[in-house]
Amino acid sequence: MIGEMIGSPKSRAIANLQLLHDVVAQTPMNGRIWVFGGLLLGWAREGDLLGHDCDDVDFAYLAEDADVFEGIFGTLEDAGFKLSLRYPGSTGEATEYAFRRDGIKFDFFCLKADDERFHYCSYGSLGGHLVVNHIQIPGQPLEEFRFLGRTWLKVRDHDAELTALYGDWRTPRPDWDYMTGPSIVGRAPWDDSTFRLAC
Numbered sequence: 429m430i431g432e433m434i435g436s437p438k439s440r441a442i443a444n445l446q447l448l449h450d451v452v453a454q455t456p457m458n459g460r461i462w463v464f465g466g467l468l469l470g471w472a473r474e475g476d477l478l479g480h481d482c483d484d485v486d487f488a489y490l491a492e493d494a495d496v497f498e499g500i501f502g503t504l505e506d507a508g509f510k511l512s513l514r515y516p517g518s519t520g521e522a523t524e525y526a527f528r529r530d531g532i533k534f535d536f537f538c539l540k541a542d543d544e545r546f547h548y549c550s551y552g553s554l555g556g557h558l559v560v561n562h563i564q565i566p567g568q569p570l571e572e573f574r575f576l577g578r579t580w581l582k583v584r585d586h587d588a589e590l591t592a593l594y595g596d597w598r599t600p601r602p603d604w605d606y607m608t609g610p611s612i613v614g615r616a617p618w619d620d621s622t623f624r625l626a627c
Contacts, residue, residue, distance in 0.1 A: 437531070441482040442576050444532045449578045451507045455500040457493065462570050462581035464488040464537060469597055471575050472586050480602070484533045488548070491540045494522070509534065515551050516560060517622035523549040541567050551618055552607045561607065562614040565592040 435443070452461055463471065465486030470478040477485075489497050501511060504527060512533075513526035527534045539546040546568075550561045568583040583589045590597040592611045594604065 438477055438479065438482045440530050441477055441485065441532050444530050444534075445485060445576055446578055447507060447529075448504075448509065448534060449580065451503060451509075452500070455503055456496050457489070457500050459581065460493045460496065461487050461489050461536070462583065463575070465535070465593065468582055468586055469590055469594065471573075471582075472590060473598060473600075477576075483531060484535065486535045486537065488537045488539050488546075491538050494538060497525075497536070497538075498522075512625055513623055514625055515549070515623050516618055517620075518625065519622070524551070543567070550606060551620070551623075554607050554615070558618045558620050559607075559615045560618040561609075561612045562616070563609070563611045564613050565589055565611050 452458060463486075465488075466478055466481050467485045467487070470476055470481075505511065507529075509527040509529045511525065512528045513524075514522050515524040515526075523538050525536045525538075527536075537548045537550075539548045541547075544567050545564045546566070548563050548565075550563060552559065552561070566583075566585070566588045568585055568589065570581045571584045572579050573582055574580075593609055594601075595610050
């Protein structure tokens with residue numbers, strides 16, 4: 429394990445992202461997972477990973493592909509991506525999964541689509557209470573783009589998505605908190621007693 433952690437956080441993140449890309453490309457989820465959140469923000473604003481947040485990267489997939497995605501978990505595990513978190517908990521419908529490899533956390537958000545919007549959830553603490561955030565952003569088709577030596581997918585109008593998620597995404601904001609993002613349309617209490625699958 430110590431040997432795997434050699435290298436800067438950014439170099440390790442890039443190597444693991446490239447591996448993740450190559451592993452997923454050999455599965456039925458090829459073409460069904462796209463770059464999301466802070467990973468997309470880093471590419472759009474800096475042409476790179478976010479220096480302060482390269483150990484936590486985000487992807488998205490559609491709810492209609494949930495069974496297919498869960499079907500590749502064994503392949504991801506075989507490649508060293510350890511499933512560690514299942515939101516909101518260990519039972520019921522999953523809205524987010526997190527894997528870890530080499531000190532990097534890989535979040536996969538499950539998005540539900542209607543005619544105009546993507547809907548998804550995030551989780552955390554606000555005012556001392558655990559809550560689930562209900563989030564809406566523009567629904568869009570996907571397109572290919574090059575990043576980190578690989579071809580990925582992203583939404584066609586990344587400006588619209590990033591504006592919905594962050595507001596003025598072009599200006600770095602060290603104090604930005606996803607728990608108060610502009611795309612949150614509702615909140616509810618969250619029981620976090622079973623979301624952690626592994627340490």
